[in-house]
Amino acid sequence: MVPHVKAFFDPATCTISYIVFDAPNGSCAIIDPVLDYEPKSSRTSTHSANKLIEFIHQQQLSVEWILETHPHADHLSSLDYLKNQSGGKTAIGHRIPVVQQTFKEIFNFDEDFIPDGHQFDHLLTDNELFQVGKLTAKAISLSGHTPADMAYQFDNVIFVGDTLFMPDLGTARADFPGGNAHQLFRSIQKLLTFSPETKLLMCHDYPPANRSAAWESTVAQQRAHNIHVHDGISEDEFVIMRNKRDATLEMPTLLLPSLQVNIRAGKLPPAEQNGIAYFKIPINWI
Ligand SMILES: [Fe+2]
Numbered sequence: 001m002v003p004h005v006k007a008f009f010d011p012a013t014c015t016i017s018y019i020v021f022d023a024p025n026g027s028c029a030i031i032d033p034v035l036d037y038e039p040k041s042s043r044t045s046t047h048s049a050n051k052l053i054e055f056i057h058q059q060q061l062s063v064e065w066i067l068e069t070h071p072h073a074d075h076l077s078s079l080d081y082l083k084n085q086s087g088g089k090t091a092i093g094h095r096i097p098v099v100q101q102t103f104k105e106i107f108n109f110d111e112d113f114i115p116d117g118h119q120f121d122h123l124l125t126d127n128e129l130f131q132v133g134k135l136t137a138k139a140i141s142l143s144g145h146t147p148a149d150m151a152y153q154f155d156n157v158i159f160v161g162d163t164l165f166m167p168d169l170g171t172a173r174a175d176f177p178g179g180n181a182h183q184l185f186r187s188i189q190k191l192l193t194f195s196p197e198t199k200l201l202m203c204h205d206y207p208p209a210n211r212s213a214a215w216e217s218t219v220a221q222q223r224a225h226n227i228h229v230h231d232g233i234s235e236d237e238f239v240i241m242r243n244k245r246d247a248t249l250e251m252p253t254l255l256l257p258s259l260q261v262n263i264r265a266g267k268l269p270p271a272e273q274n275g276i277a278y279f280k281i282p283i284n285w286i
Pocket residue numbers: 070071072073074145162
C-alpha cells in the first residue's frame with residue numbers, strides 16, 4: 001500500500017519533518033519533529049510541532065508512532081511534546097545507547113541518566129517491521145552519520161535520515177562522535193540498491209541560491225547525479241572526500257543543546273530547585 005506523505009520544512013534548521021499516513025481519518029507516524037529553540041534567549045517554542053498537530057487534526061489522523069531517524073545534532077526534537085499532545089509511541093534506532101553513553105560522558109551527566117534507551121517507548125532493530133494502520137513499515141539500520149541512524153521504508157518510499165542529501169548537495173557528515181565515513185558509504189550503498197524508481201525523502205536540505213528547498217529524489221537520480229556517491233565512486237574515494245570536507249565544517253550551532261534533549265527522547269534536562277532547566281556547555285571539548 002502506497003503511503004500518503006506530508007512534508008514540513010523548517011527554515012531555521014533546514015530540517016524536513018514528515019507525517020506519513022495510510023488514509024485521511026486513518027493512522028499516521030510522525031518522523032523527525034522539531035522543537036523550535038532560539039539560542040540567544042534560550043527559549044523553546046512549539047510553533048513547528050503545532051503545525052504537525054494542526055495537520056493531524058485536519059486529516060483526523062490517529063498517531064501510532066513518533067519516530068526519529070537518529071539523535072539529531074542540529075535541532076531539538078519535539079518527540080516528548082508531541083507524545084503528550086497527540087499520543088503515539090516514540091521510537092529510535094536500537095543503537096541509541098551507544099550515543100547516550102558517549103554524550104553522558106561528555107556532559108558528565110549524573111547516575112540518574114541511564115544510557116540504555118529506556119527514555120524511548122521502543123528501539124527499532126535492523127529489518128524490524130511495524131504497522132502504521134494499514135501500512136507496513138520497515139526499519140533499516142544505516143550507521144555512519146551516527147551509530148544509531150535508521151531509515152524507514154513504507155512501500156516504495158524511504159525516509160533516509162542523515163545519509164543522502166539532494167544530489168547537488170551530496171551526503172551527510174560523518175565526523176560526530178561515533179560517526180564513520182566507511183560505514184556511511186556502505187549504508188548509502190544499501191539505499192542505492194533499491195529499485196531505481198524508489199522515492200527517497202531527505203531529512204535535511206540546505207538549498208543553494210539557484211533553487212528552492214527540495215526533499216524528494218529517486219534511487220536512479222541519486223545514482224546518476226549525487227555529487228559524492230554517484231555510480232563509479234569507490235568507498236576509498238568517498239572516505240577521502242568525506243573526511244577532508246568534514247575537517248572544514250563547523251559544529252552545528254545547536255549541537256550541545258540538541259544532544260541534551262534528543263538523547264532524553266525530547267525531554268528537557270530536569271529542572272533545578274528553582275524550577276528552571278539548564279543546559280550544560282562543556283568548555284574546550286570540541
Ligand atoms: Fe543529523
